Amino acid sequence: MPLHAENFQVYPEALGPGTEVGTWRVIERLGVGGFGAVYRVEDMARPGEFYALKLALRPGDQRAEREVTLLMVKAVHPNVVRFHACGRWPHPRTGYLYFVMDWVAGRPLDTWAEEVNPTFRELAQVAGKVALAFAALHGTGVWHRDVKPAHILVRESDSEPVLIDFGIGDYAGAATITEQTVPPGTLHLRSPESVRFHRENHGRPGARYEYQRTDDLYALGISLYRAVTGHYPFPLHLPPDMLYLAIEGQTPPAPADFNPRTPRALSDVIMRLMAKKPQERYPTGAELHAALMAAASFGQSSTWEASLFEWEEERGTEQEPGAATRRRIRRPEWPTHSATAPAPRLVIAHALPLRDVVEVGQEPLAGEPLVRQRLLSPVLVVAVLLMVSVGLAAWGIWLWEPGSASNARGPEPRSDEVSLRVSLREVAPVETLPEAVPATAPLMVEATAVAAAPPAALTKEDAPVMKESKSSASALKVGMKAMSVAGACLNLACSGPQVRSAPPPEDCPPGAMEAMNELGIKRGNAQVFVFDVIKGEPHVITVHEGNTTVRLGDEWKGLRGGGLLYGKLHLSDRVYGRFTWLRTQDRTYPVCIELLSSRRERGLERKPGSDADSALIWTTGYANPVDHFE
Numbered sequence: 001m002p003l004h005a006e007n008f009q010v011y012p013e014a015l016g017p018g019t020e021v022g023t024w025r026v027i028e029r030l031g032v033g034g035f036g037a038v039y040r041v042e043d044m045a046r047p048g049e050f051y052a053l054k055l056a057l058r059p060g061d062q063r064a065e066r067e068v069t070l071l072m073v074k075a076v077h078p079n080v081v082r083f084h085a086c087g088r089w090p091h092p093r094t095g096y097l098y099f100v101m102d103w104v105a106g107r108p109l110d111t112w113a114e115e116v117n118p119t120f121r122e123l124a125q126v127a128g129k130v131a132l133a134f135a136a137l138h139g140t141g142v143w144h145r146d147v148k149p150a151h152i153l154v155r156e157s158d159s160e161p162v163l164i165d166f167g168i169g170d171y172a173g174a175a176t177i178t179e180q181t182v183p184p185g186t187l188h189l190r191s192p193e194s195v196r197f198h199r200e201n202h203g204r205p206g207a208r209y210e211y212q213r214t215d216d217l218y219a220l221g222i223s224l225y226r227a228v229t230g231h232y233p234f235p236l237h238l239p240p241d242m243l244y245l246a247i248e249g250q251t252p253p254a255p256a257d258f259n260p261r262t263p264r265a266l267s268d269v270i271m272r273l274m275a276k277k278p279q280e281r282y283p284t285g286a287e288l289h290a291a292l293m294a295a296a297s298f299g300q301s302s303t304w305e306a307s308l309f310e311w312e313e314e315r316g317t318e319q320e321p322g323a324a325t326r327r328r329i330r331r332p333e334w335p336t337h338s339a340t341a342p343a344p345r346l347v348i349a350h351a352l353p354l355r356d357v358v359e360v361g362q363e364p365l366a367g368e369p370l371v372r373q374r375l376l377s378p379v380l381v382v383a384v385l386l387m388v389s390v391g392l393a394a395w396g397i398w399l400w401e402p403g404s405a406s407n408a409r410g411p412e413p414r415s416d417e418v419s420l421r422v423s424l425r426e427v428a429p430v431e432t433l434p435e436a437v438p439a440t441a442p443l444m445v446e447a448t449a450v451a452a453a454p455p456a457a458l459t460k461e462d463a464p465v466m467k468e469s470k471s472s473a474s475a476l477k478v479g480m481k482a483m484s485v486a487g488a489c490l491n492l493a494c495s496g497p498q499v500r501s502a503p504p505p506e507d508c509p510p511g512a513m514e515a516m517n518e519l520g521i522k523r524g525n526a527q528v529f530v531f532d533v534i535k536g537e538p539h540v541i542t543v544h545e546g547n548t549t550v551r552l553g554d555e556w557k558g559l560r561g562g563g564l565l566y567g568k569l570h571l572s573d574r575v576y577g578r579f580t581w582l583r584t585q586d587r588t589y590p591v592c593i594e595l596l597s598s599r600r601e602r603g604l605e606r607k608p609g610s611d612a613d614s615a616l617i618w619t620t621g622y623a624n625p626v627d628h629f630e
């Protein structure tokens with residue numbers, strides 16, 4: 001018998017299987033987060049189709065409304081969980097806000113790393129896609145603000161990473177929800193600069209940390225560190241003060257010094273992401289993606305083909321004699337002092353009385369994380385207690401607002417709930433603002449002037465869902481405030497399908513002709529490329545609109561050792577590609593290269609199975625140098 005909300009007290013975090021929320025039937029609870037409970041649900045109109053439904057823990061929760069706005073409008077991207085519908089429950093006007101999204105059958109990044117034990121190439125692929133997703137989101141002024149392994153699900157079916165939980169996400173021009181000095185978030189993934197800002201500004205009226213794209217990228221670095229070493233760089237169980245001291249002052253061992261299977265180039269990328277100063281990190285997701293792809297494609301293949309960890313056998317216990325032997329990864333031991341280069345030192349410039357104490361050298365215990373060993377030295381504990389006594393109140397308010405779910409009483413139950421569906425098959429993905437692509441700073445061509453504007457057909461203006469001009473952003477903001485969120489769902493659902501066309505003519509980026517001449521890349525002299533820069537062999541892959549990378553051979557004179565092309569794909573009747581950067585082993589050049597099919601026609605043919613958001617294509621084609629994009 002179906003369960004109706006009228007029959008019982010509503011506890012949004014504890015809906016039983018069979019509960020009907022709008023037109024969705026609860027199958028199981030997936031988990032409860034800071035602001036909402038997530039359930040796997042079945043679409044009652046289409047039995048057998050499963051989705052994830054997030055139900056706010058409090059009625060009128062602004063964070064839930066913000067998450068709906070982000071997922072429905074702002075953060076639409078192939079590697080961000082796809083939004084389907086929203087409504088209120090049990091009462092359609094006054095109930096708890098819920099929204100329905102794709103149910104991602106997969107594993108969080110850290111669990112994937114340990115259970116699947118992928119190769120370093122596969123990890124680089126996943127990380128590269130997340131980096132590109134950030135390039136797109138940050139380009140339109142969207143920040144996730146709670147990047148962690150649990151929020152990067154790796155889909156079982158195709159190993160695509162999917163970003164979830166934008167519950168504390170934000171976008172440019174959005175109204176302020178909390179008055180905290182720094183936004184809420186997960187403690188051990190906070191960037192050093194946000195920790196410093198809090199320390200220096202807590203209690204100062206109006207002081208608010210301005211979240212940057214480098215904060216999201218730093219947290220991605222910590223997540224990747226966890227994936228390749230099996231450990232977080234800073235121990236999670238430390239009290240916040242101690243954790244923050246470590247984040248600000250401690251450099252953890254490099255992943256390659258820790259898990260020796262890690263390719264040095266990947267280890268270096270992760271360490272750069274975790275640099276203490278934001279200006280020493282990759283400034284954009286696109287540059288991070290470029291660095292990952294270059295590391296993986298120019299690196300020695302045997303190292304990159306290795307799985308992250310060694311496997312070890314786990315025997316069945318005596319109680320279960322017939323139990324099958326299971327495999328599990330051998331987690332690398334945290335390096336001992338002697339195993340690493342000079343032990344990292346805590347430099348705590350802000351806490352002068354602590355500095356000398358903290359730097360007292362103590363041999364770490366074998367197998368214990370350096371951070372933990374050093375921080376837990378008795379002298380330091382005393383010092384930190386001093387800090388705690390001074391700063392406890394300050395740090396305390398960093399924690400998540402406690403979910404008051406158990407106190408939240410549902411409004412009087414009603415069964416006339418409605419939900420409003422939005423078909424996002426018709427909604428274009430977010431597009432990146434022109435972002436300079438790749439390369440390590442000293443080797444890079446002057447990027448600012450060369451940053452190719454995205455093809456006109458791909459600009460934000462053409463896609464209503466992506467508009468980011470000040471006026472549209474504020475109009476949306478005002479609109480969202482004026483309407484109920486359910487109303488907003490309806491309003492946006494009516495924006496209708498968008499017709500896409502082939503990209504219009506476009507100039508080459510400045511300097512492209514000179515650079516191509518220097519490299520011996522002649523117009524009309526096309527060479528073969530592969531889409532899957534990491535795997536290489538031709539096969540069919542799924543691509544999406546937006547940034548992409550392809551790998552070239554070394555047919556062009558200046559490309560000894562091959563090269564990587566960076567550009568954008570445009571999906572319409574065919575898959576059109578325009579590439580504006582070329583990275584060789586040691587430099588990055590502006591170029592003007594379009595994509596031809598193996599029959600030398602513009603654009604690649606879409607294979608059956610493609611849909612509005614994605615296209616199946618063969619991974620090979622021709623890279624054709626041109627003097628303008630037709």
Ligand SMILES: Nc1ncnc2c1ncn2[C@@H]1O[C@H](COP(=O)(O)OP(=O)(O)OP(=O)(O)O)[C@@H](O)[C@H]1O
Nearest residue numbers: 030031032033034036038052081102103104164165
């Ligand atoms: N779209 C989805 N598909 C599959 N599982 C999901 C989806 N969204 C969330 N989950 C799962 O639901 C659970 C709760 O997710 P949610 O993001 O709300 O909270 P959390 O990450 O556990 O906590 P917090 O909000 O404190 O970060 C997690 O186990 C998460 O993996």
